[in-house]
Amino acid sequence: MSADRPDRNPDRPSNSRIMIWVVVGAIALYFIGSGVWGLLSNGG
Numbered sequence: 001m002s003a004d005r006p007d008r009n010p011d012r013p014s015n016s017r018i019m020i021w022v023v024v025g026a027i028a029l030y031f032i033g034s035g036v037w038g039l040l041s042n043g044g
Contacts, residue, residue: 013021
């Protein structure tokens, strides 16, 4: 899984950066979803 080539396209983010954004996005979606679910289930 060594996709790091010397002639890598600089416009394309690295796999580690993509994984970081996927994890951060998942955590953010979890907190947003749980907050909305809490507001809806508690009636505001």
